[in-house]
């Protein structure tokens with residue numbers, strides 16, 4: 001088994017799906033010869049040609065709208081938005097069409113597309129390159145929103161997303177892209193959408209996260225364990241919508257304590273949804289109020305102040321201890 | 327039922343100065359020796375600053391940024407046709423020379439590029455918007471600003487700048503259409519540097535020129551040799567005069583070339599050949615103007631050195647000021663979100679203070 005980083009794992013998933021099914025196409029800005037600005041689509045155009053790996057003009061609404069049309073007519077487009085911060089021109093197409101074409105045609109036309117895009121902070125990038133706005137996609141009816149936290153999951157979830165009969169937003173935590181390598185099976189495999197995963201077992205409290213913050217939470221849990229301050233369970237949400245209540249809220253019901261961690265501005269973020277789910281489905285099991293560790297309701301600070309905005313291990317531990325000591 | 331021709335169009339390209347620095351006197355814009363010297367100094371300063379920024383970036387002292395090398399004449403020449411303090415500049419991110427021309431302190435430009443928001447402060451009385459990274463989105467702001475100027479009876483012009491890639495965005499079409507329909511005093515300046523990251527011009531559009539896109543929106547469009555500062559200034563001055571006198575918008579295509587990588591995170595060798603790049607090295611706008619000035623007796627070898635040294639000094643002073651800047655107070659994160667901090671921001675500031683150690 002090869003050790004791959006997330007960029008390589010996603011690239012491999014794309015290669016294998018394109019190999020398996022010639023209706024799978026990849027399109028976006030600089031995805032061809034350049035291999036994508038993060039090299040996620042490296043080698044694809046050489047292997048599958050310019051008809052299936054398309055360098056488009058610079059137009060996000062067109063990339064998504066075109067993908068909707070191609071999907072209706074029998075293709076499985078994987079559209080790249082170069083950065084999530086530049087995907088907003090495509091929002092109209094997602095909310096007005098991708099998410100409701102099945103409904104509007106009473107099941108006749110469907111939109112099996114994937115919109116992949118790097119998101120999130122921690123790489124000292126320029127303005128508009130560090131946001132974490134997953135909640136806006138998770139909010140749209142008819143769209144699935146998936147966020148892998150490591151290379152293994154990235155491959156399996158992307159393959160499942162490409163095979164899914166409905167539109168999927170696939171958010172890639174760019175901070176994780178090259179940060180870790182792990183064993184990724186060479187053969188193709190799917191990780192079902194809509195399934196969260198307990199990535200560390202524990203009985204004292206539950207940390208809930210997705211994307212890059214799963215690593216933060218795992219590190220916090222390990223440190224707390226080493227310091228004998230509690231055994232904390234960590235749940236990787238993996239799919240925001242549809243939400244796996246059984247696994248995520250099930251863990252909270254088991255431990256009685258919850259801290260939800262994300263790098264979003266907190267107001268109407270996906271953490272808000274999880275807090276609501278806890279309220280509805282776990283309140284009588286809680287030993288302490290559920291807490292959140294998030295960014296702020298401000299634009300993501302430029303590089304110099306960015307670290308103050310992002311959750312880190314110390315902060316997660318401090319908030320977890322507050323629930324333990326409540 | 328005859329077939330009739332309803333309209334016919336042609337697109338012009340304007341060149342004033344050749345590569346040897348010879349000019350067509352009949353097209354030469356009205357610029358004094360002092361003005362020409364100033365333009366030369368600004369271009370040299372911009373180039374030196376750009377070079378220095380690259381070094382700072384490679385040392386890890388700046389973040390990713392877009393160089394402007396080769397495009398100095400295109401944006402400096404255009405901006406020079408406007409009036410600082412009265413007219414508006416609505417830039418993208420490859421117009422450093424325009425900021426410098428209008429007096430943005432170099433240390434502020436360094437600060438922003440190091441990820442320090444204090445560098446984003448707009449200078450007193452300067453009508454310039456911040457660098458805009460989301461491609462083509464700012465063109466619409468230029469239309470609103472231009473409309474407001476017209477509505478208020480100010481004869482100010484709005485200049486907005488963007489790349490060849492930007493012309494593919496819906497916002498480009500929408501802004502051009504607003505400009506045409508409302509007959510707004512806007513100059514749409516496309517710095518057509520032939521590349522949008524790895525995508526060459528011919529994959530961006532099937533149109534022979536960017537300039538011809540103006541026709542569909544009912545405004546004049548012109549292509550200009552973007553490495554010829556006199557030609558650029560000439561067409562920009564014409565466009566500004568027309569805008570001021572109620573003649574509406576103009577699309578200028580400054581035909582130029584991105585001599586550098588797209589940004590410091592890019593490696594153009596992955597997608598661009600030397601055959602594509604090399605001819606443009608010869609067309610560098612700065613030596614070209616220097617040749618003209620030498621021929622006219624405005625500049626000699628000592629003069630070239632002197633201008634370069636002055637620029638080096640200015641850049642060195644700016645780097646020093648930038649390095650002496652005290653670290654920014656993290657509390658700033660909560661400033662300028664709204665006119666006044668809202669209760670949630672006040673609360674979140676308290677979370678921050680826990681982290682900085684100031685909180686309880």
Ligand SMILES: Cc1ncc(C[n+]2csc(CCOP(=O)(O)OP(=O)(O)O)c2C)c(N)n1
Nearest residue numbers: 086420459460461489490491492521522523
């Ligand atoms: C809406 C949007 N999409 C994508 C990007 C990423 N991006 C930054 S610059 C660039 C290419 C721009 O090309 P062009 O308009 O020709 O300007 P140039 O960089 O050549 O000056 C791209 C795709 C962005 N900043 N904004």
Ligand SMILES: [Mg+2]
Nearest residue numbers: 489490521522
């Ligand atoms: Mg360009």
